[in-house]
Amino acid sequence: MLHRRNPRHAPSKLDTRPVRLGLTAGITALLLSGYALARSPRGLELLGFLDFYVGVIALVTLTATVALGLIATERVFLSARHRVYAQFAHRIVAMAGMGALAVHVALKIERPPVLGAIAAGLLVISATSGLLRGMFAGSPQPWIWRSLHACAYLAWPVAVLHGLTAGRAPSAWVSWSYVACLAAVGAALLVRVVATMVRPPAVPEPVETPEAVPQTRTEPKVTEAPVSLDAARRKFRAAG
Amino acid sequence: MIPHRVPRVQRLGPARLTAGLDHCRRLDLPAHRTVHGTPAPRDLENLLAQVEEVDLRGRGGAAFPFARKMRAVAEAAGARESVVLVNAVEGEPASSKDAMLLVRTPHLVLDGAVLAAEALHAREVVIATVEGEVAEGSMAAAVAERKAAAVAGAEESHLRIRVVGLPERFVSGEGGALVRGVNGLEATPPGRKKRASSSGVNGLPTLLSNAETYAQVAVLAELGTEGYADAGTSREPGTLLLTVSGGAASESVVEVAAGMPLATVLDLCDAEPGDGVLVGGYHGAWLDPAAAAAATISREGMKLAGGELGAGIVVPIGTATCPLGEAARVASYLSAQSSGQCGPCRLGLPDVARALGSLAGGSGSPDAVRRAVRAIERRGACFHPDGTARFILSALDVFADDIAAHQDGGSCGRPVRGVLPLPEEVAEPEYRLGVDWTRCQGHGLCAHLLPEFVELDDFGYPSFRPVPEWMLKEAKRAVGMCPALALRLA
Numbered sequence: 001m002l003h004r005r006n007p008r009h010a011p012s013k014l015d016t017r018p019v020r021l022g023l024t025a026g027i028t029a030l031l032l033s034g035y036a037l038a039r040s041p042r043g044l045e046l047l048g049f050l051d052f053y054v055g056v057i058a059l060v061t062l063t064a065t066v067a068l069g070l071i072a073t074e075r076v077f078l079s080a081r082h083r084v085y086a087q088f089a090h091r092i093v094a095m096a097g098m099g100a101l102a103v104h105v106a107l108k109i110e111r112p113p114v115l116g117a118i119a120a121g122l123l124v125i126s127a128t129s130g131l132l133r134g135m136f137a138g139s140p141q142p143w144i145w146r147s148l149h150a151c152a153y154l155a156w157p158v159a160v161l162h163g164l165t166a167g168r169a170p171s172a173w174v175s176w177s178y179v180a181c182l183a184a185v186g187a188a189l190l191v192r193v194v195a196t197m198v199r200p201p202a203v204p205e206p207v208e209t210p211e212a213v214p215q216t217r218t219e220p221k222v223t224e225a226p227v228s229l230d231a232a233r234r235k236f237r238a239a240g
Numbered sequence: 241m242i243p244h245r246v247p248r249v250q251r252l253g254p255a256r257l258t259a260g261l262d263h264c265r266r267l268d269l270p271a272h273r274t275v276h277g278t279p280a281p282r283d284l285e286n287l288l289a290q291v292e293e294v295d296l297r298g299r300g301g302a303a304f305p306f307a308r309k310m311r312a313v314a315e316a317a318g319a320r321e322s323v324v325l326v327n328a329v330e331g332e333p334a335s336s337k338d339a340m341l342l343v344r345t346p347h348l349v350l351d352g353a354v355l356a357a358e359a360l361h362a363r364e365v366v367i368a369t370v371e372g373e374v375a376e377g378s379m380a381a382a383v384a385e386r387k388a389a390a391v392a393g394a395e396e397s398h399l400r401i402r403v404v405g406l407p408e409r410f411v412s413g414e415g416g417a418l419v420r421g422v423n424g425l426e427a428t429p430p431g432r433k434k435r436a437s438s439s440g441v442n443g444l445p446t447l448l449s450n451a452e453t454y455a456q457v458a459v460l461a462e463l464g465t466e467g468y469a470d471a472g473t474s475r476e477p478g479t480l481l482l483t484v485s486g487g488a489a490s491e492s493v494v495e496v497a498a499g500m501p502l503a504t505v506l507d508l509c510d511a512e513p514g515d516g517v518l519v520g521g522y523h524g525a526w527l528d529p530a531a532a533a534a535a536t537i538s539r540e541g542m543k544l545a546g547g548e549l550g551a552g553i554v555v556p557i558g559t560a561t562c563p564l565g566e567a568a569r570v571a572s573y574l575s576a577q578s579s580g581q582c583g584p585c586r587l588g589l590p591d592v593a594r595a596l597g598s599l600a601g602g603s604g605s606p607d608a609v610r611r612a613v614r615a616i617e618r619r620g621a622c623f624h625p626d627g628t629a630r631f632i633l634s635a636l637d638v639f640a641d642d643i644a645a646h647q648d649g650g651s652c653g654r655p656v657r658g659v660l661p662l663p664e665e666v667a668e669p670e671y672r673l674g675v676d677w678t679r680c681q682g683h684g685l686c687a688h689l690l691p692e693f694v695e696l697d698d699f700g701y702p703s704f705r706p707v708p709e710w711m712l713k714e715a716k717r718a719v720g721m722c723p724a725l726a727l728r729l730a
Contacts, residue, residue: 073723083683087721133720137719137725139725142725
């Protein structure tokens with residue numbers, strides 16, 4: 001058992017007896033089941049099943065991941081609550097997809113096709129950036145995270161292509177549904193990009209105020225009547 | 241190692257545990273050997289006979305006969321190994337005698353522990369103390385001094401000595417909690433009692449006693465039974481350590497020969513009993529001034545006066561402070577120190593503290609407090625609820641006049657001065673959410689995830705309140721989920 005004889009006296013939550021026991025049991029179980037899989041006929045059957053189908057499972061879950069990720073940014077139809085749920089679902093499905101992908105890669109490690117390798121590499125970048133998202137929050141360059149995470153949009157079509165070309169020939173409906181997925185996500189992505197690009201600059205709305213009426217200058221009326229005795233005399237003289 | 245500030249020491253009677261401390265702050269190994277000599281190792285029967293003859297009791301509060309404990313360990317061990325565990329975790333804020341021993345004369349404690357360990361053929365000596373305090377450093381230095389002396393050729397025992405620091409809490413000094421802490425678990429009292437003498441450190445039979453007890457063993461070995469019994473009474477020979485604090489003008493550890501009047505001790509410390517004297521610490525009982533004037537310092541004398549000597553804590557409250565308010569402060573401290581394992585303690589102690597607080601505020605009644613106390617008595621894995629109950633019930637009796645004044649006028653007219661020592665409160669860390677306003681798009685996900693701490697204005701933009709530590713995980717999640725990468729945690 002993983003055991004520390006003289007315990008360090010700042011026990012963390014992870015350095016406890018149950019965790020040590022659980023970890024030990026987990027590792028042992030994993031090793032034993034791997035061994036049993038490779039040795040028993042039932043295990044070989046299961047391995048064959050995984051060999052055949054786990055790639056498809058990975059592709060379907062990762063397709064769902066891309067779609068959910070895209071949905072999670074949607075603001076027109078979804079409320080904050082639904083977007084939070086979409087983000088959670090995105091993460092969970094992504095985890096499952098990466099797990100399936102890991103099994104798929106492990107089983108097919110001997111003869112990796114080029115397309116699959118490219119897609120897997122790009123996906124790993126995307127997944128890692130997703131795990132480290134908290135680190136980029138508040139960093140001065142959020143666009144780094146966005147571009148890293150956007151690798152998924154490259155990886156996914158490549159993966160679909162890989163899925164359609166490698167292995168057995170797909171049925172027509174499978175190909176058509178992938179094409180439909182690609183078209184739907186592409187369209188949504190297009191809308192998103194275009195919407196970002198044509199968005200008018202965010203400037204404060206002009207505020208309506210009462211119209212200012214400029215004051216017109218009125219000419220002072222010249223009064224005919226003399227204002228003083230002097231003026232009267234001058235007027236009289238001018239008149240002759 | 242010379243500590244900068246050390247607990248003050250006074251004495252009434254012969255200097256034994258505190259010998260040599262008048263002139264220096266800490267006795268290092270050579271100074272200790274000059275003052276106390278080198279104890280000759282002795283076999284188990286010899287040591288047990290001596291301990292039994294002077295009826296040495298544990299000095300941590302329970303006063304369990306040390307010889308019986310030692311015999312139990314020897315029997316449980318048989319041919320196996322055993323461990324000697326020194327309890328120097330003083331959870332009591334009003335006690336500093338163990339800290340004084342560890343800081344100023346650590347080798348006396350080590351001598352006693354090593355004597356016991358060699359008699360038992362124990363595997364190691366473990367000293368459990370409070371993490372990060374001077375006492376831990378001093379004890380570690382003392383162990384290093386011994387190792388250095390052994391390397392240099394002095395006749396030091398080669399027994400392994402380990403110093404373990406535990407987090408400071410009121411309940412970590414409880415025996416079961418201590419053993420759990422030393423074994424690397426959380427230092428909380430176990431639900432089912434296991435005797436340390438049958439299964440303690442690493443599951444081995446463990447001799448667990450208070451630091452002062454081991455120091456007394458060393459003194460006993462140094463003086464012999466007759467010399468040891470020179471001081472004290474015939475039924476309780478020897479000296480004992482008291483910690484006097486509170487209303488006392490001079491806070492100090494006092495070495496007293498058993499049988500001295502309490503009044504003399506209080507005089508020595510320039511203290512006036514005032515409204516009452518707390519003996520035995522925050523799990524002890526209050527003595528009214530008349531009983532305090534007549535009481536003598538011994539287990540028997542304290543029992544006659546209506547108290548319990550416990551770990552030798554004496555806190556005269558004086559007349560300048562509101563005693564009921566002081567008791568309410570301590571009650572709320574004690575309720576916060578519940579480890580939260582047992583329901584009646586976790587929920588009942590705050591209830592008791594609230595009842596006492598409203599009594600001090602003039603609105604409650606003593607009967608309400610008594611009702612609340614009844615709900616916690618004898619209902620916990622350790623002595624914490626019972627000790628708290630004893631403290632509060634005796635306060636209700638001794639401060640009856642003050643309670644009447646509070647009920648009549650809402651207050652006794654005196655401020656609460658904080659005479660009863662409590663550890664300083666550590667402010668809980670708070671975290672602040674910040675936002676890069678140039679990035680925030682008003683998505684509003686943060687307000688959905690942290691509704692109590694984020695408020696949205698009419699435009700959908702957030703404003704934040706400080707986030708307490710227990711919500712940190714949720715706050716981090718909100719930061720990670722901000723679609724605009726605008727939220728951050730400071």
